[in-house]
Amino acid sequence: MKTESVLEKVLRSGNFAVTSECGPPRGAVPAKILEKAKMLGDYVDAVNVTDNQTAMVRMSSFGASLFLRQAGLHPILQMVTRDRNRLAMQADIIGAYSHGINTMLCLSGDHPKFGDHPMAAAVHDIDSIQFIQMVRKMRDEGKFQGGADIENPPKMFIGAAANPFADPFELRVARLAKKVAAGVDFIQTQCIFNLEKFELWMEGVRKRGLHEKCDILAGVTPIKTVGMARYMKNKVPGMDVPQHIVDRMAATPKEKQADEGIAICVEMIQRLRQIEGVAGIHLMAIEWEHKVPEIVQKAGLYPRPKIN
Amino acid sequence: MITAERKPIDEIIEYIRPFQKILLVGCNECVTVCSAGGRKEVGILSSMLQMAFLKQGKSIQILEHTLERQCDPEYVEELVSMIDGVDAVLSMACGCGVQELARRYRNKPVFPAVNTKFMGASERQGVWAERCAGCGDCLLGITAGICPIARCSKQLMNGPCGGSTGGKCEISPDVDCAWALIWERLKALNLTDRYEEIIPAKDWRNGRGAGPRKIVREDLAE
Ligand code: SF4
Ligand code: SF4
Numbered sequence: 001m002k003t004e005s006v007l008e009k010v011l012r013s014g015n016f017a018v019t020s021e022c023g024p025p026r027g028a029v030p031a032k033i034l035e036k037a038k039m040l041g042d043y044v045d046a047v048n049v050t051d052n053q054t055a056m057v058r059m060s061s062f063g064a065s066l067f068l069r070q071a072g073l074h075p076i077l078q079m080v081t082r083d084r085n086r087l088a089m090q091a092d093i094i095g096a097y098s099h100g101i102n103t104m105l106c107l108s109g110d111h112p113k114f115g116d117h118p119m120a121a122a123v124h125d126i127d128s129i130q131f132i133q134m135v136r137k138m139r140d141e142g143k144f145q146g147g148a149d150i151e152n153p154p155k156m157f158i159g160a161a162a163n164p165f166a167d168p169f170e171l172r173v174a175r176l177a178k179k180v181a182a183g184v185d186f187i188q189t190q191c192i193f194n195l196e197k198f199e200l201w202m203e204g205v206r207k208r209g210l211h212e213k214c215d216i217l218a219g220v221t222p223i224k225t226v227g228m229a230r231y232m233k234n235k236v237p238g239m240d241v242p243q244h245i246v247d248r249m250a251a252t253p254k255e256k257q258a259d260e261g262i263a264i265c266v267e268m269i270q271r272l273r274q275i276e277g278v279a280g281i282h283l284m285a286i287e288w289e290h291k292v293p294e295i296v297q298k299a300g301l302y303p304r305p306k307i308n
Numbered sequence: 309m310i311t312a313e314r315k316p317i318d319e320i321i322e323y324i325r326p327f328q329k330i331l332l333v334g335c336n337e338c339v340t341v342c343s344a345g346g347r348k349e350v351g352i353l354s355s356m357l358q359m360a361f362l363k364q365g366k367s368i369q370i371l372e373h374t375l376e377r378q379c380d381p382e383y384v385e386e387l388v389s390m391i392d393g394v395d396a397v398l399s400m401a402c403g404c405g406v407q408e409l410a411r412r413y414r415n416k417p418v419f420p421a422v423n424t425k426f427m428g429a430s431e432r433q434g435v436w437a438e439r440c441a442g443c444g445d446c447l448l449g450i451t452a453g454i455c456p457i458a459r460c461s462k463q464l465m466n467g468p469c470g471g472s473t474g475g476k477c478e479i480s481p482d483v484d485c486a487w488a489l490i491w492e493r494l495k496a497l498n499l500t501d502r503y504e505e506i507i508p509a510k511d512w513r514n515g516r517g518a519g520p521r522k523i524v525r526e527d528l529a530e
Contacts, residue, residue, distance in 0.1 A: 086509070127463070168475075168487075168491050181504070237472075238471045238472065
């Protein structure tokens with residue numbers, strides 16, 4: 001075991017892991033984050049806390065993670081290279097670790113263009129692979145990126161994202177291999193709707209044995225409405241929603257669409273569980289956190305293993 | 309080359325409004341190639357300004373001159389005979405040219421008439437695109453001759469983000485994904501193995517990180 005991370009313990013114990021996501025509020029309102037945390041409570045092993053998601057200012061991932069930690073949950077500190085240079089990032093990592101936060105996700109982040117500060121300067125001092133390298137060096141060598149020693153190095157369980165649906169597709173396995181070489185421990189994928197394409201990617205992953213070197217959590221998202229399905233299909237870069245899913249939502253009466261979305265999500269989880277090399281799911285129920293317990297239960301993933 | 313675009317005419321007018329006699333200086337190099345501040349543009353801007361002021365009931369006098377290179381002291385020296393007779397200088401060169409004039413003619417107000425944009429190349433007639441960010445430690449040798457620093461919207465050094473779609477960048481269908489281009493070219497060159505070498509975090513001291521940069525060639529320096 002590399003860390004004290006509950007997610008790592010769940011994965012090592014051979015359990016199928018469940019993580020979810022929690023977007024911090026756009027203001028100093030701890031109650032909002034605690035409310036979401038309570039809903040997720042017992043149903044997931046760890047909760048991603050997003051970092052200025054979609055390039056909009058929110059309560060910092062660190063600040064919100066601390067509330068989750070205090071509420072007895074296991075936060076996954078998300079961090080993007082867009083907003084901070086390597087000094088600020090390392091400072092936050094040791095700060096978070098000092099507060100018992102031991103799991104994190106290294107990302108480059110959405111472009112400022114998509115948020116409400118399109119005029120902001122993006123930093124990108126390092127990229128996501130260099131970021132993984134940096135955290136691994138902090139943990140395993142006890143050294144800052146610049147080479148100096150760290151007193152009490154942060155033992156972080158290191159995560160990153162992978163998008164099997166972005167282009168160029170043939171490069172996507174190699175991109176994961178690079179993250180593995182950089183030292184990633186676990187991967188959360190983009191939301192999966194196109195199972196065939198995901199299978200194809202996993203085949204490439206298995207061929208190179210990458211699933212044995214990092215734990216792959218398959219991303220899933222419940223669709224609320226046919227409008228959301230269409231939006232994700234047409235407007236979100238790197239998202240692959242097949243037409244049959246849109247059609248299935250469209251064929252469902254409006255008041256039943258939410259339930260249908262959940263049914264699709266549960267079916268998807270069941271199919272993903274059968275795929276060799278998938279170690280868990282990452283459930284992104286964007287502003288629909290209260291549905292997480294239902295989905296986890298219906299997918300047969302409740303109760304979660306008790307791990308200290 | 310360095311690319312530039314003329315500033316909005318109203319901004320230029322505001323700069324020179326308080327002055328009577330203006331020296332408008334173009335440059336024969338980059339700004340000529342990108343049609344922003346060569347002899348022709350100097351002529352056009354001069355007439356535009358005369359007309360604009362005339363409309364407002366004010367007459368101004370504009371001397372026009374275009375230097376071979378405005379970023380080079382040798383050529384900037386040519387203006388000596390004209391400078392004393394004017395109240396202010398308006399430069400159509402890039403920021404380097406403007407600063408060279410300001411450095412040489414300390415007592416003369418110098419104003420920029422263009423916005424200096426980036427180091428780019430001509431994509432086709434009338435279209436210039438950013439190609440290099442002057443990072444000071446060129447990666448083109450390992451990225452198949454396509455710059456990830458200047459051409460990837462997130463400056464990613466190790467591969468495409470999750471937003472790359474159909475060869476285009478997530479920020480716009482009008483922007484090529486630099487990493488899609490790099491990958492295509494690595495394939496064409498049979499060099500795809502190179503992709504998996506991790507490019508380490510950059511030492512930005514080679515770029516702007518260590519403050520203003522200078523190249524000193526001892527063999528040439530006087
Ligand atoms: S790697 Fe650096 S020097 Fe080379 S083209 Fe890109 S920005 Fe310019
Ligand atoms: S889509 Fe391509 S160019 Fe755009 S940010 Fe992602 S990797 Fe960079």
